[in-house]
Amino acid sequence: MLYREAGQFKTSYAADQQLFPIRQDRIGILILLAVVFLVIPGVAGDYWFSAILIPFLIFSLAALGLNILTGYAGQLSLGSAAFMAVGAYAAYNFQLRIDGIPILVSFVCAGLTAAGIGILFGLPSLWIKGFYLAVATLAAQFFIVWCLTKFPWLSNYSSSGVISTQPLIIFGHAFTSPQEKYLLVLTIVAVMALAAKNMVRSSTGRAWMAVRDMDVAASVIGIRLMPVKLLAFAVSSFYCGVAGALYAFCYLGSVEPDGFSLDMSFRILFMIIIGGVGSILGSFLGAAFILLLPVFLDIALPWAARLLGLPFSSATVSHIQVLVFGALIMFFLIVEPHGLARLWQITKEKLRLWPFPH
Amino acid sequence: MSKKTGEVILDLQSISLRFGGVKALTDISFDVREHEIRAIIGPNGAGKSSMLNVINGVYHPQEGVIIFRGQERKRMEPHQAATQGIARTFQNIALFKGMSVLDNIMTGRITRMKASFIEHALWLGRAKREELEHRKKVEEVIDFLEIQHIRRIPVGRLPYGLQKRVELGRALAAEPSMLLLDEPMAGMNVEEKQDMCRFILDVNDQFGTTIVLIEHDMGVVMDISDRVVVLDYGKKIGDGLPDDVKNNEDVITAYLGVSH
Amino acid sequence: MQFFLEVLISGLLSGVMYALVALGFVLIYKASGVFNFAQGAMVYLAALSVAGCMEKGAPLWLAIILAFVIMTLFGIATEKFVLRKLVNQPPITLFMATIGLAFFIEGLAPIVFGSEPRALDLGIVDEPIAVILDAWDMVISKFDLVAAGVAALLVTALALFFQYTRTGRALRAVADDHQAALSIGIPLQHIWAIVWGIAGFAALVAGLMWGARNGVQFALTFTALKALPVLIIGGFTSVPGAIAGGLIIGASEKLAEIYLPPVMESMFGGNFGGIEGWFPYVLALFFLLVRPEGLFGEKHIDRV
Ligand SMILES: Nc1ncnc2c1ncn2[C@@H]1O[C@H](COP(=O)(O)OP(=O)(O)OP(=O)(O)O)[C@@H](O)[C@H]1O
């Protein structure tokens, strides 16, 4: 009964092409927005904002960026973290070197810088595919991080490339409390998620998916592979770049190049595999899952060990974490390659019929 | 079949294509007239699919000239063929598996959509308008092919016969002036074949679309095509009206010579 | 010139070490079309198994045999529980699954065998070869030379195996055509299990050499990252390609590490060490530009 779309007949294609064609979805989204914008800021504590919600939103954005490239356009990248690094350092340098540049403008410029570099490293995709390309994106991962460490100008001559971000001031208001930062990040992420949703449901997205599913057929119906692939790299890197800028400015406040490691790239990849490859919602679900799992294991494992009377070290916790990540990736790829997003959809379909299963 | 076929719009002259040591096509020439249904037949591996691939730029022949609408084409890429009005279906269905039927057919109109990704992202006037406009056209194709009921289903989940139909839909959505069909009826039952025949004839009839068709079913070929080219081992061994071809010595030996 | 040669030779020798790892990739890719990202983790697992067994008191030869058993069982398990469930999935899905597999191993191995770095003594000392040092005044490590010899042996053994045994021929048949392999009468799954066993063996050899050279530690997993550019240059399907690629990467990387930073320092100032992290990749990208199918690969046009 909760999810009955019967009786909601579309009388025009316009109605059918709304962002959320089903009324329950529209209501659900409105409630969700009300909760995240109005309720959470009132009830959550600082720990929740700075240790959970802000990183969750930022990684969702990065995962969204990777999902555009890998999930929609089918180009596997193992260098997402490097593009976040580009975003972080670019935003820092725009703030540093251009007097009076508004912080939001420097975030956009950071995204654009990342997009430019993304296009550069996306060029190999024009003549190679699949894991050849994945290996090529590793070049981006290693080269970019190395550059940020070695060219002192980029970090304003600080030691080993560490940067401390400038204060967040927008229209004269300083965003200092975790709550304010949360709202800022939330707004940016919400707007960008909406834009992504719009892109993937239009012909831009269809071109990406066509290239992903069957590139020869795509070119035969008139899609030019080069601009489509490069656009995917650009947009994806833009999203990762902005995520990186937010990571530096709104989450950590001080970052170093080595923080944007291959391991982080892998985590972002895991987010989309577990959340759902080719799903906007999946990027959020996956980010939540991958970020919360370690928190959960940290609590659950010692408890379980005590229960079973096993010896236990904190090193073991981190090994188990890695092991569980790996196992989950294989599990999801085998059992539900469309990830949590698909599970959610199935649940919705069940609810739609509930309580009468026929 | 009384129908006015027009001028030659596609002229292939001495086409040769090799893959390493394999000669897929050797010195093949034939032409296609406007509004006609031109069949290409021949035993397995004769080079039929390769011929279609040459026409729309998927393969690049080492030798030969292709003249389309009076223009000699040098090396051309598939997307250029598409913008010139050539659409195509494939022998092994080449649909976009992760997308719904509706989205697959919508991609057929992609060359006609002009809005940029920024307009899409912001869902501004033109992007929205275009989606609607083209959706209407696509719905016409869906009605034409009688696949309204499967609109929302991801194509990967459809049975083979329907997938072939959706693929035809994607090609038709482009409103092509020339349609290349690679074994559109392979693996279909009699009823599905009849439907497909009807669609092909209707397209040819209603929209005047020129059709180049590869088909193994001789009955179908003889029934619906205006002229037939016969290939064997990459060489042309016959060309003409269905009845002439049927009685051609070489063709008969080629067909009897290969055991099926 | 002396110095240049010395760098070149030590580069070539360490290239052999890369080739050892790359070989494992090639074997699995050839036979099953899987690009096994976990090969580096398998090197780590193999080395840890040896070190772990020795810690429990086993002599070296026994530890190696035990490690081989572990690697084989592990390969069979991987085939049975992961890859078999993913047949008919796109290659990229399989690739991602092996990334998961890599993490799984990297988590599991230290839980079983302990994570503290250990030395692995094979009885070969890492010292300059006296003859060469005396005659040409060049420092060429004994260890590197032995490693190169081992690699050569491994390659020869593999070549013989593929050429002269029934299983080996079946494996080659699978690489060319899955259907043909079935007609030989060996089930595909057995073949894959065997392949994973062989790849495990290759990982063991690489693990022994790398472990003896750098210690048995987590960093062994990074050998995979070294092997990837090797594969791009050599092609994923060619054993000689893996060797050639390894040599090219090893030599050029060492030379670049010595000769490039001074140039960059004179241009930009500062310190530009550590370029071996990305240099092989950038080199591989340039190779891709020229020969997308790798040095020994064949050009291929998609069929439609
Ligand atoms: N991309 C390719 N790479 C290598 N060889 C190819 C390629 N495409 C076709 N060939 C070869 O060219 C020859 C002709 O193939 P083609 O697919 O055109 O035959 P066909 O007449 O369509 O056969 P069928 O009736 O089986 O579809 C065959 O020998 C085939 O192996």
Ligand SMILES: [Mg+2]
């Ligand atoms: Mg064919």
